[in-house]
Every structure is written in C-alpha cells, then in structure tokens.
Amino acid sequence: MIRLQNLTKDYGSLRAVDQISFEINEGEILGFLGPNGAGKTTTLKIMTCYLSPTSGDIEVEDMNIHEDQIEIKKLIGYLPEHNPLYIDMTVYEYLRFIADIRNITDFRARMKKVIEQCGLNGVVDKPINTLSKGYKQRVGFAQAILHDPKILILDEPTSGLDPNQIVEIRNLIKELGKEKTLVISSHILQEVQAVCDRIIIINKGKIVADGSTEELKSDFQHKTELILELIAPETEISGLKENITDITLSSISKLNETAFKVEIEFDPSHDKRAEIYNYIRSKEWTLLEMHRENISLEAVFRNLTIEGEGK
Amino acid sequence: MNLAAIITRKEIKSYFNSPAAYIVLVIFLLLSGWFFASPLFINNQANLRTLFGIIPLLFLFFVPAITMGLISREKNTGTIELLATLPIKDSQIIMGKFWASVSLIGIGLLFTLIHFITIVILGTNIDFGAIFCGYIGLLMLGTVYSAIGIFASSITSNQIVSLIISFFIIFFFFILKFSLFFIPDFLVGIFQFLSIDYHFSNITRGVIDTRNIIYFVSLIILFLKLAQTSLENRNWK
Numbered sequence: 001m002i003r004l005q006n007l008t009k010d011y012g013s014l015r016a017v018d019q020i021s022f023e024i025n026e027g028e029i030l031g032f033l034g035p036n037g038a039g040k041t042t043t044l045k046i047m048t049c050y051l052s053p054t055s056g057d058i059e060v061e062d063m064n065i066h067e068d069q070i071e072i073k074k075l076i077g078y079l080p081e082h083n084p085l086y087i088d089m090t091v092y093e094y095l096r097f098i099a100d101i102r103n104i105t106d107f108r109a110r111m112k113k114v115i116e117q118c119g120l121n122g123v124v125d126k127p128i129n130t131l132s133k134g135y136k137q138r139v140g141f142a143q144a145i146l147h148d149p150k151i152l153i154l155d156e157p158t159s160g161l162d163p164n165q166i167v168e169i170r171n172l173i174k175e176l177g178k179e180k181t182l183v184i185s186s187h188i189l190q191e192v193q194a195v196c197d198r199i200i201i202i203n204k205g206k207i208v209a210d211g212s213t214e215e216l217k218s219d220f221q222h223k224t225e226l227i228l229e230l231i232a233p234e235t236e237i238s239g240l241k242e243n244i245t246d247i248t249l250s251s252i253s254k255l256n257e258t259a260f261k262v263e264i265e266f267d268p269s270h271d272k273r274a275e276i277y278n279y280i281r282s283k284e285w286t287l288l289e290m291h292r293e294n295i296s297l298e299a300v301f302r303n304l305t306i307e308g309e310g311k
Numbered sequence: 312m313n314l315a316a317i318i319t320r321k322e323i324k325s326y327f328n329s330p331a332a333y334i335v336l337v338i339f340l341l342l343s344g345w346f347f348a349s350p351l352f353i354n355n356q357a358n359l360r361t362l363f364g365i366i367p368l369l370f371l372f373f374v375p376a377i378t379m380g381l382i383s384r385e386k387n388t389g390t391i392e393l394l395a396t397l398p399i400k401d402s403q404i405i406m407g408k409f410w411a412s413v414s415l416i417g418i419g420l421l422f423t424l425i426h427f428i429t430i431v432i433l434g435t436n437i438d439f440g441a442i443f444c445g446y447i448g449l450l451m452l453g454t455v456y457s458a459i460g461i462f463a464s465s466i467t468s469n470q471i472v473s474l475i476i477s478f479f480i481i482f483f484f485f486i487l488k489f490s491l492f493f494i495p496d497f498l499v500g501i502f503q504f505l506s507i508d509y510h511f512s513n514i515t516r517g518v519i520d521t522r523n524i525i526y527f528v529s530l531i532i533l534f535l536k537l538a539q540t541s542l543e544n545r546n547w548k
Binding site: 074087101 | 314317321324325328329388389390391392393395396397398399400545
C-alpha cells in the first residue's frame with residue numbers, strides 16, 4: 001500500500017506537482033496518465049526516493065519517505081524513464097552489480113528466473129551497448145525485478161520501442177502484474193487501457209480523473225453517437241430529424257453516387273435506435289451500416305487535459 | 312560486502328575496461344620516468360628528489376583526468392538515478408568512487424617503485440626513510456586531489472567542465488606557495504598553512520607533524536562532504 005498525501009514539488013518557480021493525494025492498494029495495477037510535462041515522472045521520482053518533495057508525504061507500507069528511504073528502496077523495483085544502463089558492462093556484470101548492492105543472497109536462482117522471464121537468454125555475456133533497444137529495455141526490466149520487489153514502478157516502459165517489442169513488454173507487464181503492485185506511467189492510452197485496473201489522469205501537476213477504465217469512459221459519455229450508412233434520396237435524409245424527437249443530425253456526407261454517411265447524436269438515457277431503424281424501414285431506404293461510436297479513453301483524455309489548457 | 316566497496320570495484324573495472332585509464336597511466340609513467348632518468352644521467356645522482364618534486368605537478372593534470380567522469384558521467388547518462396534509487400546512501404556512493412580514484416593513483420605510484428629499485432641497485436647510502444616519507448606524502452597529496460576531483464565531478468554533468476574545475480581548485484592550492492612573496496606579512500602565516508606544498512614538503516623532509524595530517528584530512532573531509540551535499544541536492548535540476 002502506497003499513500004501520497006498533498007504531495008507538492010516545485011522546480012524553482014515552476015510547480016510540477018500540485019497537492020496530489022491518492023492511495024495505491026496492494027496488488028493493484030495503476031496507470032499514471034498525462035501529457036508530457038504533466039508531472040508524472042516527477043511524482044514517480046519522489047516515490048522512488050530520487051527527489052524529495054517540496055511538501056507533503058508518501059508512505060509506503062507504513063514507512064515514510066523522509067525517514068526510511070533505504071528500507072523503501074529495498075521494496076521498490078524501478079525502471080526510470082529512458083532506461084539508463086551502464087552500457088560498458090555485460091548484461092551479467094550489470095545484473096551482478098545490482099544484485100551485490102541489493103544484497104541478493106540467492107543470486108544464481110534469481111538470475112536464472114529473471115533471465116528467463118525477460119527473454120535475455122543468449123545475450124547474457126554481451127556488452128549492453130551492443131544490444132538493440134528492445135533488449136536494452138528487457139535488461140532494464142531485469143534490473144527492476146531482480147530482487148523480486150513487492151512494488152514495481154515503470155516510467156514509460158514502452159517508449160521508443162517498435163510494435164512487436166511493445167507487445168512483448170506489455171505481456172511481461174501483465175505477467176508481473178499478477179503478483180506485484182504496479183505503477184506504470186505513460187502518455188499512450190491504449191497501453192494503460194490494455195494492462196491497468198485503475199487509471200489516474202494528471203495534468204499540470206493535478207489529478208483530473210481517477211477510476212477504472214470503464215468508470216472513466218462512462219463518466220464522460222454524455223451523448224451517444226450513432227453512425228449510419230444508407231442509400232437514400234439526399235433531400236429526404238433530413239426527414240429523420242423532423243420525424244424523431246430529441247435527436248440531432250451532426251453531419252451528412254456523401255460516400256458515393258447513392259450512399260450517404262449520417263451521424264446522429266442523442267442522449268444515452270433515451271435509446272433512439274429502434275425508432276431510427278423503423279423510420280428507415282418505413283421509407284424503404286437501404287441500410288448499409290449502423291453502429292454506435294464508442295467514446296474512447298482517448299477522447300476522455302483529450303477532454304480532460306485540453307480543458308485545463310483553455311482556462 | 313560493504314556497499315562502498317562494491318562501487319569501488321565497479322569503478323576500477325570500468326577504468327580498466329576503457330583505454331582512458333591506460334593512456335593516463337602510461338603518460339604519467341613516461342613523464343615521471345623521464346624526470347627520474349634525466350638527472351640520473353646528467354648529474355650522476357641516484358635519488359628520487361627530482362621525482363618527488365615533479366609528481367605533484369603531474370598529479371595536477373593526472374588526478375583531475377581520472378576523477379572527472381566518476382560522477383559527471385553518471386549524471387550525463389542518467390545512471391545516477393538508477394544508483395540513487397538503489398538501497399545505498401549517497402555518502403557510500405561518494406566514498407566508493409573516492410576509493411576507486413585513490414586506488415588508481417596508488418597503482419600509478421606503485422609503478423614508480425621501479426625507479427626506487429633502480430636507485431637501490433645503482434646507488435649507495437640510500438635514505439630509505441626519506442623515500443618512504445616521500446611516498447606517504449605523494450599518496451596524501453593524491454588523496455586530497457581526488458577528493459577535490461570528486462567534488463568537481465559531482466557539480467556538473469559535463470566531464471570537461473569537471474576537469475577544468477578540479478584543475479583550477481587544485482591549482483589554487485598548488486600556487487599558494489608562490490604567492491607568499493607578494494602578500495602582506497601578516498597574511499603569510501595563513502597562506503602558508505593553506506598551501507598544499509608547505510605540508511607536502513614537510514612530509515617529504517621526513518617530518519610528519521599532526522598539523523600536516525590535520526590539514527590533509529580536513530581538506531579531504533571538506534571536499535567529500537561538499538560532493539555529498541551536491542549529490543543530495545539534485546532537487547533543483
């Protein structure tokens with residue numbers, strides 16, 4: 001359990017993190033989301049005892065970051081942003097060095113497990129600077145989980161990787177998430193959507209949303225958007241609006257000679273789909289497609305983070 | 312194993328993993344060899360006095376070169392974040408790196424023992440005590456310079472800047488002895504006490520006084536503490 005209380009961090013006159021408070025429960029996979037410069041990395045750096053907060057507190061398992069730094073560091077595995085590594089060491093030397101400092105007693109067994117988990121077989125004796133970016137990222141992971149930490153903090157773990165590598169890393173994250181408390185920061189929505197139980201969105205140093213993926217979506221689903229593709233006489237399409245109450249035709253566009261794409265919006269509490277369908281049938285138009293546009297987390301994210309900027 | 316010792320081992324390995332340490336050592340040994348050998352043949356004297364006179368000057372270049380990357384490189388590549396989030400204290404990081412550079416200096420001095428062996432073979436009437444004290448003095452000097460170098464390395468992420476800063480701090484302590492002629496009489500005592508050469512030449516003359524030891528030890532502690540403070544004070548970055 002990690003508890004942040006009124007955490008604030010100033011860099012000179014710039015307030016990077018502004019009075020943030022939240023709790024992370026044991027075993028939770030938390031996605032920490034926000035645009036670049038929102039304060040994600042700063043918050044994580046404070047959690048890992050790299051930076052000290054200007055004010056406020058973090059408690060990790062009843063230990064305080066101002067007093068028990070060394071003990072907290074022992075509990076946490078951390079993959080920093082940009083994954084810094086000692087590139088002139090081999091993978092083995094590097095992990096050995098980390099293990100020595102962390103005083104891992106069953107080094108051989110842990111090493112074997114971690115190498116297998118991170119798919120590092122075959123590169124163990126290679127110098128890190130000869131590895132590809134994907135492999136380097138795996139070495140970073142191996143470093144973070146070598147001491148089997150209860151809490152794993154990953155700062156933008158997939159940034160700069162190609163799509164295949166991203167899938168691999170995500171699978172690794174999912175597997176690790178089964179047994180650990182995980183905090184993952186990202187500015188990529190699909191990523192947190194794919195792996196996290198809970199999402200905290202932060203913008204300009206403040207929390208703007210906190211909840212599960214589903215909760216966040218439903219919170220921001222004020223209207224249903226229905227997309228129709230149909231073959232109908234152009235002039236008669238606006239008849240939809242005149243004959244059915246409480247809908248708006250937000251756009252009509254021509255797909256080809258005969259077919260049109262129509263976007264309709266209505267309040268989700270009054271489902272108008274049956275009425276629309278029946279009207280189309282009564283007119284004997286040909287319906288090619290009808291689907292609801294799901295409001296994506298992306299839209300939620302954009303709404304929340306751009307709103308703040310406008311003010 | 313002691314955490315600082317793990318850092319020391321890592322740094323020494325990394326010294327010898329790159330050509331830089333070899334180059335610095337070779338240049339140091341070539342120069343010291345030349346300064347040892349030329350009076351040997353020209354003056355027909357088998358002693359180490361010239362060598363002990365020139366090594367402090369060589370250290371002025373040699374020590375900043377070996378300490379410049381110790382912390383600044385970690386800052387530059389971001390690995391300092393990795394190191395600082397491992398369960399190790401900042402003071403242990405500093406001490407580990409400090410001992411690594413002192414060890415390299417020790418290795419450099421160890422190689423100069425070949426000159427000692429040469430004069431043992433060639434010379435007669437060798438003052439072993441003076442030579443022993445000379446080496447103690449040089450090691451002390453190298454240790455102080457290391458502490459200054461570590462401090463300079465801790466305040467920047469640029470190795471060249473670190474090199475220049477440590478060079479000038481060491482240079483300041485180094486040239487104080489030459490300033491004694493130009494300053495008012497009442498300041499001479501203070502400047503003399505601050506001059507590193509005053510304490511060094513005391514030791515090489517075989518007089519190891521507590522004042523000299525206090526001087527060296529307090530400089531070492533001062534600069535290592537400053538380095539630690541600068542490492543802890545990463546918050547404004």
